[in-house]
Amino acid sequence: MTTYNLIIADDHKMFIDGLMSILNDAPEFNVILTAKNGAQVVKYLDINGAADIHLLITDLTMPEVDGIELNNIVKERFTSLKTLVVSMHIDGTMIDTLIRNNVDGYVPKNAEKEELLEAIRSIVKGEKYFSSEIKKAYTDAMFASKKEKEISLTNREKEVLKLIAEEYTTQEIADELFLSKHTIESYRKNLISKLNVKNLAGLTKHAIKIGLLDD
Structure with a gap:
């Protein structure tokens, strides 16, 4: 069985604990680092590289380095590392920014356990994954933007x-x-x-x- 190494970045310990509990039922995943903010993740990657890491799961709102900046840094400096945003914030403009910066997936924090695992499994296999709620927020924002420009x-x-x-x-x-x-x-x-x-x-x-x- 292939094992995938993950990093989780979130400043809420309850979310990290909940995600760890979900991943305990999925033996193919191995969490090698949990971080409170993006700065800790960047420091770890600068020292250890990202060659053996398959996925970064990150929140958006974090101190020091937030999820948007963290995704940008990863995509610029550690191009092999996939990124999945799991956040309470469902803002079409924010989603557009992440997509433009090559984020690999986005699901809301209230997603069901099954969908979260599906997102993780899809991304580590090289696919993109955006929940239906995220897709709708994105298309609504793009439609509104297009209409405004017209x-x-x-x-x-x-x-x-x-x-x-x-x-x-x-x-x-x-x-x-x-x-x-x-x-x-x-x-x-x-x-x-x-x-x-x-x-x-x-x-x-x-x-x-x-x-x-x-x-």
């Missing part, structure tokens, strides 16, 4: 939006831009539709988001 405003629309956010009335905006009140009302309706918001408060939030109110 929304483009003309310079005039930006001018109207900025004045709306600064609480100008329709008549005041018309006077400021030398346009008719009817034209400004049309701009306002188009902006609400284009940005998919419900009211002027939503327009104001978008103006802040894209920096129109910055000094």
Whole structure:
């Protein structure tokens, strides 16, 4: 039977103890190091190398060196070592960052024992593994990002939006831009539709988001 050597990095002892208990029922896995943060892992790898280590299981939020930075270091300096993130944080942008930096898998901390073992076994055999919950968060984030990029405003629309956010009335905006009140009302309706918001408060939030109110 092939034995796979693992490292676990997590600053919560209860999680490490729970994972060790799960792995005790899987004799093909041998945990050679448990660490409280990424810095301890990097120090170990710098001294011992990663040639005999098959998988690093890491949390994301840890002191000194977090899971994202740890994954980056491993992928740059110890390219043979696989990485699996096990975290409570399910954020699409964070997942995208990890995928861009070649993480091998990601499962939430509330995953069932069977799925966690499936993820570990898949990755040590050279496959990628992302739980369905992680895949959904990632695709939702990418769709939202794509949709955001597709929304483009003309310079005039930006001018109207900025004045709306600064609480100008329709008549005041018309006077400021030398346009008719009817034209400004049309701009306002188009902006609400284009940005998919419900009211002027939503327009104001978008103006802040894209920096129109910055000094």
